[in-house]
Amino acid sequence: MEDIEFTPEQNKTWAELYRRQVTRVQEHASVHYLSGFEKLRLPADRIPTLDELNTRITPASGWKVVRTDVRYTSSDDWYRYFERHEFLITNYMRSWEELDWTPEPDMFHDIFGHLPFWMNRYYAEVQEMFAPAYLSSASDEEKENIKRLAWYSTEFGMIREDGKMKVFGTGLMSGGEEFLNAAEGRMTYHDFSIENVIGHDKVLYEQHKDLYVIESLDQLKTELAKYFDAILERAAHQ
Numbered sequence: 077m078e079d080i081e082f083t084p085e086q087n088k089t090w091a092e093l094y095r096r097q098v099t100r101v102q103e104h105a106s107v108h109y110l111s112g113f114e115k116l117r118l119p120a121d122r123i124p125t126l127d128e129l130n131t132r133i134t135p136a137s138g139w140k141v142v143r144t145d146v147r148y149t150s151s152d153d154w155y156r157y158f159e160r161h162e163f164l165i166t167n168y169m170r171s172w173e174e175l176d177w178t179p180e181p182d183m184f185h186d187i188f189g190h191l192p193f194w195m196n197r198y199y200a201e202v203q204e205m206f207a208p209a210y211l212s213s214a215s216d217e218e219k220e221n222i223k224r225l226a227w228y229s230t231e232f233g234m235i236r237e238d239g240k241m242k243v244f245g246t247g248l249m250s251g252g253e254e255f256l257n258a259a260e261g262r263m264t265y266h267d268f269s270i271e272n273v274i275g276h277d278k279v280l281y282e283q284h285k286d287l288y289v290i291e292s293l294d295q296l297k298t299e300l301a302k303y304f305d306a307i308l309e310r311a312a313h314q
């Protein structure tokens with residue numbers, strides 16, 4: 077697909093969001109995000125081209141970024157792209173009135189929030205666990221649980237690093253006010269575990285009050301395997 081030209085307004089929104097968020101992430105984001113942020117070198121003043129993104133991301137993690145006109149891709153479609161190691165970024169950009177918070181993921185979220193992580197091969201390996209489990213699920217309940225596990229780790233999780241709590245979730249990275257509330261201790265924090273997360277409904281249209289904290293990428297991987305391995309094994313024996 078040909079890449080697209082964005083409007084001056086869209087680039088201006090990007091630049092303002094970038095300016096607001098860049099110092100916050102330097103202070104509070106996980107090292108897994110920041111190391112990728114440095115290597116990805118997102119432009120501060122305009123939306124990056126697909127070519128700029130993929131020439132850095134694909135050699136680093138094997139993943140490819142794909143643009144979509146869809147504003148909210150369904151989970152089934154999302155995980156089919158995931159299975160091919162393709163990460164969808166939407167062409168939708170929030171309006172100037174929604175700079176501080178938008179309930180709908182936009183391209184600032186998809187690019188600034190997610191893509192630095194895709195410079196990290198080990199992070200990609202953990203993310204690659206989701207699609208096989210999701211696509212082998214036997215019920216809507218299992219699918220919901222897998223979505224919850226993603227939501228409260230990669231999208232809205234926190235992580236412990238050197239005795240400090242750091243921001244890990246991509247939805248927080250692009251989040252403004254919610255990022256600061258998470259980073260500065262104004263949420264209720266729980267340990268991330270299968271037992272704690274399953275059964276907790278995703279918060280979609282308001283800011284979070286409860287967040288989950290992972291110990292490390294290794295711990296996240298081990299925890300996810302507890303739930304995913306049973307699904308994969310069952311599917312293999314059908």
Ligand SMILES: [Fe+2]
Binds near residue numbers: 231246247
């Ligand atoms: Fe996201």
